[in-house]
Amino acid sequence: MFVSYKWLSEYVDLDGMPSKELAEKITRSGIEVEGVDMLGAGIKGVVIGHVLEKEQHPNADKLNVCQVDIGEEEPVQIVCGAPNVDKGQKVAVAKVGAVLPGNFKIKKAKLRGEASNGMICSLQELGIESKLVAKEYSEGIFVFPNDVTPGEDALLQLNLDDEVLELGLTPNRSDCLSMIGVAYEVAAILDKEVKLPEIEVEEAAERTEDWIKVSIEAKEDNPIYIARIVKDVKIGPSPLWMQARLMAEGIRPHNNVVDITNYILLEYGQPLHAFDYDRLGSKEIVVRRAQDGEQFVTLDNAERTLSSEHLLITNGKEGVALAGVMGGANSEVEADTTRVLIESAYFNGQRVRQASKDHGLRSEASARFEKGVDPNRLQAAADRAAQLMAQYAGGQVLAGSVVAGEIDLEPKVVSVTLEKLNRVLGTNLQAAEVEDIFRRLKFEVKTDNEEFIVTVPTRRGDITIAEDLVEEVARLYGYDHLPTTVPVGATYPGGLTDYQEKRRTVRRFLEGAGFNQAITYTLTSEKKSQEYALESREPIKLAMPMSEEHAYLRLSIIPQLLGVVSYNNARQIDSLALYEVGSVFLKESGAELPTEEEHLAGAITGLWEENLWQGENKAADFFVAKGVLEGLFAKLGLLERVAFKKAEIAGMHPGRTAAIELDGQEIGFVGQVHPQQAKDLDIKETYLFELKLSPLFTAETEAVTYEPIPRFPSITRDIALVVDTNVEAGKLEEIIKEAGGKLLKDVRVFDLYEGEHIEAGKKSIAFSLKYFDPEKTLTDEEVVKVHDGVLEALKEKAGAELRS
Amino acid sequence: MEQQLKELQTEALAKVEAAEDLKQLNDIRVAYVGKKGPITEVLKGMGKLSAEERPKMGALANEVRAAVASAIEAKQSALQQKAIQEQLEKETIDVTLPGRPVRTGNAHPLTKVVEEIEDLFISMGYSIAEGPEVETDYYNFEALNLPKGHPARDMQDSFYITEDILLRTHTSPVQARTMEKHEGRGPVKIICPGKVYRRDNDDATHSHQFTQIEGLAVDENISMGDLKGTLEVFAKKLFGEDREIRLRPSFFPFTEPSVEVDVSCMCGGKGCRICKETGWIEILGAGMVHPNVLEMAGFDSKKYTGFAFGMGPDRIAMLKYGIDDIRHFYTNDVRFLKQFSEHE
């Protein structure tokens, strides 16, 4: 909502308060002033001129040479290119020495040989937006009414010495979608009175009810409809001050009748519609729902197909206006209109919203109906419009209004106690202070035993419960005056849950290991939503996606991480280690909501260790990724319960991928991106993992207990085994552990060899075994006994021979 | 004999002096000081001496031995030092060459902001509550005083999956769910962080996915003053001790009264580009929990009051680090991510 400072000051005494200060006060009391626009800023030296003579420029077809009286001793000669300039017009003249917006200085000039001492201005040249300039002047200069005097300040005539406050209204404050509403708000803030416009309608003898009948078939959508008729109107421009105010508030002037309805819309917040009475096609108005498929041409000449969700104003047969949204082309007020029917009605907000949405017709009118207009202003708005049409369009107002239907005009009564006010605000207000705030708001209040019984005017439809009154008191009392405390009462420990702590542990571990955290989009394409899913489900689709790229909920994080790898690779960043923790979404048949499973995913590519000058670079590989995960499982106390098993997963390298099991349950995988996939994505060799977090975080773990530092030496035996190449190290380790029993403290692979020094189809793999007894120093005999058992088991179960 | 000993001494000292390494020195020791050395040889001839001279000669021989031994020792220590010196020289490195890099990664800037806020409120006795990102219309809107057809639903155009299921547009449904679990008994003090989704075209200031963190305190006698005080602690902790906050009345369907909260700008109120010359930066929305919301979650709104607040870590991170485009958070350019590795 735009608010003209000068216009506002007709309703409230602003005491000349600077607009910036006023804006700050309004903002601090609840309505954000988003900007203050100084109209005519940067303009100097523009006066009214009277075009005395106009002659064709001798050397240019499109130019005219004008003699213009600008209130000085001699007329000045101005060359003007506007197509509509003419002898006898009153126009805006930028004199020599004048400044126009953009610091455009007017100087003496010669145009094609003719002297030009100034410039005749269009409104656009005076800083008014093109869309606000009346159509007849949009391609040329603006022509003033004849009653202005040459030499007068043109800015004053155009109200360009005004300032406009732009209010950012929250949905509840639709009461401020009118100048009068804003006046009440400002009056409450400044503790002033509101001066409402005086309405005096001189009525003719003829009665409106003899000219028109109104009936409402859709009473829920349209509880009340008021019609007034003005005859003998003469369509022409509205007064300059009215045009100026409309433009200042963002509405383009048309003609006196239409401008008056718009003026009332701004003044009262009540949208009106003016019909050409003679073009209505009948002497009745019938308000009903449109039929499905009914055709209707709105006054923008668009043919629209209506539905039964739309409310239609008809002449009993066909539509004449789409209620609250736009009039019909058939009954539009035109230059030859002489009799006008003014509609002032209350239309249901949802009905109007539906129509404006379905037809893409959001307007000043529809916005107000959608939020609900003040039922107590319907009659006043109609009367005031009739009065102004008599005054500025020469019309005669028929006697009385035709009113169909009815609406509750009773104000609501809402109560709040002083105790509640003070309890909720934390204040110590006295009853008199509270009463004073209600008085400033012009709310009638009765106080009964510290309970305020408040009669809330219908203009403030947003106030319905005690808490709303608390807010009114708080905002006018001032939030700056509230005390600053913190909650007291029962104290109890806050903190993270075990799950949340573990999530942080995982994050810290990975960051410590060199991973950067990524956050990617949950929404993805159909294809990506299913790739790399740990559980294959039908992906969940949005009902109305904004794009194909963001249409499905992800089942895996990896596709998005691969996108990040690809993005970075394309920018010459080859070495990456990234992780993400986020949810994937599993559709559950029978359940209302999907299961949201939190996953950890990671991607590593390029160099894992980089030490340029020492030449010790280590490329990321499967074992780097696996090592990170092993470290992570160790951190969570679960390493012993995790197993890596060779697995084939779509999109992964079939020979370099392992499924990860926790206590025998599969919880994720680690491996290399399939080279074909890497090629398709244009990424370098990349290693990935994705895990479900919940099984890791909810697995029962033993509490950490102290283990004595070994007091006895351990004995280490290294063995090199020759086995078939397909025998997995994990299998051998399993055998060693089983046979090693309690004395075997640790077993580690320390060498792997395949090649010329070994039989084809075989490999050599070396283990280091550590034997230890916490109770005593082990003897050689004891170790030999166990160790021989280990070797025997290896031979028996894996065909492993000691390498000679 | 005396002459012989003196000559031996001179000879030995000269050899010691000339020794070039520890081995030569050791040979000298064996040769001169050892039991089979020339001094012992000389002393064997002592039988020919008078009883008077014998002890004198013995003493002299000891002197010679001692002198040679001490010379050897001195030389040995000199040689050892020289050896160490040589080793040190050989081992000298260019200390200005770069060290072996330690891999480090870091949290996403949004996580950093969220964790900082979480930790602050944990220290004030709050717990962290989380909930689903796919929500029912009931928890996302209706339980928050936004019935179907409410005009404020326009404020947050949403991604629906079915008529009743959507991607949450704020983390407030977690508040509704948590209150419900408390079955009408206070106190409730929670912080709800998480991803939220709105139908916005992605550009420098809009993202269809972003982050939100909300707080809720419900108890008997929670006041607006408590809200103000809590947010003041928050603003000072997150933005600096010298920052102030101000409350401006506003509107949210789930709170009444509702306020927008501004924090004073780092320009100190002089006005700058960031605060659009106002000296204040809007950082969060807040208010007293609407009685309808309390009642729907099973709390007696006559007995209980509460405050709630919500903010966008994306916006806060943008302000805090001077980031000009919200899309950076979700593009994950490593050159961007790595800028947030330092401890603050």
Ligand SMILES: [Zn+2]
């Ligand atoms: Zn600033």
